[in-house]
Amino acid sequence: MKAVLCKQFGPPESLVLEDLPSPKPGAGEVVVSIKTASVNFPDVLIIQNKYQFKPPLPFSPGSELAGVVKEIGPGVTNVKVGDKVIAFVTFGAFAEEVKTEAVRLLPLPEGMSYEEGASFILTYGTTDHALRDRAQMKPGESLLVLGAAGGVGVAAIEIGKAMGARVIACASSDDKLAVCKQHGADETINYATEDLRERIKALTGGKGVDVIYDAVGGSYSEPAFRSIAWRGRHLVIGFAAGEIPKLPLNLALLKGASIVGVFWGDFTKREPAAFAESAKQLGRWYKEGRLKPHVSTTFPLARAAEAMNLLASRKAKGKVVIRIGA
Numbered sequence: 001m002k003a004v005l006c007k008q009f010g011p012p013e014s015l016v017l018e019d020l021p022s023p024k025p026g027a028g029e030v031v032v033s034i035k036t037a038s039v040n041f042p043d044v045l046i047i048q049n050k051y052q053f054k055p056p057l058p059f060s061p062g063s064e065l066a067g068v069v070k071e072i073g074p075g076v077t078n079v080k081v082g083d084k085v086i087a088f089v090t091f092g093a094f095a096e097e098v099k100t101e102a103v104r105l106l107p108l109p110e111g112m113s114y115e116e117g118a119s120f121i122l123t124y125g126t127t128d129h130a131l132r133d134r135a136q137m138k139p140g141e142s143l144l145v146l147g148a149a150g151g152v153g154v155a156a157i158e159i160g161k162a163m164g165a166r167v168i169a170c171a172s173s174d175d176k177l178a179v180c181k182q183h184g185a186d187e188t189i190n191y192a193t194e195d196l197r198e199r200i201k202a203l204t205g206g207k208g209v210d211v212i213y214d215a216v217g218g219s220y221s222e223p224a225f226r227s228i229a230w231r232g233r234h235l236v237i238g239f240a241a242g243e244i245p246k247l248p249l250n251l252a253l254l255k256g257a258s259i260v261g262v263f264w265g266d267f268t269k270r271e272p273a274a275f276a277e278s279a280k281q282l283g284r285w286y287k288e289g290r291l292k293p294h295v296s297t298t299f300p301l302a303r304a305a306e307a308m309n310l311l312a313s314r315k316a317k318g319k320v321v322i323r324i325g326a
Helices: 041-046 122-135 151-162 172-182 196-203 218-225 249-255 266-270 272-287 301-312
Strands: 002-005 016-019 029-039 062-070 086-088 098-100 105-107 141-147 166-171 187-190 208-214 228-236 258-261 295-300 319-323
Touching: 002 301, 016 122, 016 272, 016 301, 029 122, 029 301, 041 301, 062 122, 062 141, 062 266, 086 122, 086 266, 122 208, 122 228, 122 266, 122 272, 151 172, 151 208, 151 272, 166 196, 172 187, 187 196, 187 301, 208 218, 218 319, 228 249, 266 272, 266 319, 295 301
Parallel strands: 141 166, 141 208, 166 187, 208 228, 228 258, 295 319
Antiparallel strands: 002 016, 029 062, 029 098, 029 319, 062 086, 086 105
16 A cells, blocks of 8 residues: 655655555454545644654654545454544554554544545544533634634634534635635634734624634734633634744633633543544534535645645645545
8 A cells, every 4th residue: 555654754845655565453443445634733743743642653644534444353343344434543544544443433424525524523523622512612602713714713613603603713814714704704804914802802892702712823822812701711722823822821810711721632532422422413513514624625645745735834725635545
């Protein structure tokens, strides 16, 4: 099988495409023939040795995939050969095949394409855990989404609307904000041309926002947090801007506000029953037409480095997907 390999830590250009033996499943494991894999920000970090999880070299990056079960190991009962599945694997998805634990597989929802399947569980799972579980968001509350045109940003808009929130989408260009409106955003802020705090103040009548969904970090986190409402919740999702912000903690005191960490990967392992419930809720919302992954660009496996650079440049809208199988 062909696989994109990280043999030494570095930028996407350092990745190589090589032929490897097909993996064999052990007890409780499966091998999946991958049809599509999406690119996520942790994929860019992991090949530079900047992510909290550090696989041994060499390894194939890629954490989110859709495909067909090729082979099952002893003791596997939740899937069978030929099943269409989606999975989150931490690494290994930028390849024609991957071996993973069977418990990491979910059925591909009926009517969902492989491109959508590879764009679903990580982004929407993270966001459902963030908004329903960590923020305990209520109908009628306001939700500010930073980096709203990205994969998790679009998911936050859609899940926010499904939960009855008033969604304010923030992005760096008008064409990105147009995507946000297409996915249900009530209001938009172009933080490249508009004053973020002043626009939040105007849109909320001076009250501030109840929930901040922050997958960006950098220079936008503090002005957003300064604009939070009383008892507001600032969700720490990630740091796509590259810089981890240092928020003055007196702001949390003055607003009675909470800074809430969201680590979906560990949540799925530590709280499997809650994760299973979350996955079922996402499936229901998808079936109802409330969720629609936005796949903006696709690349072949040989151009995985280009796909990763597009995401890293923050020019992508929605999800960037690598097509692997026919």
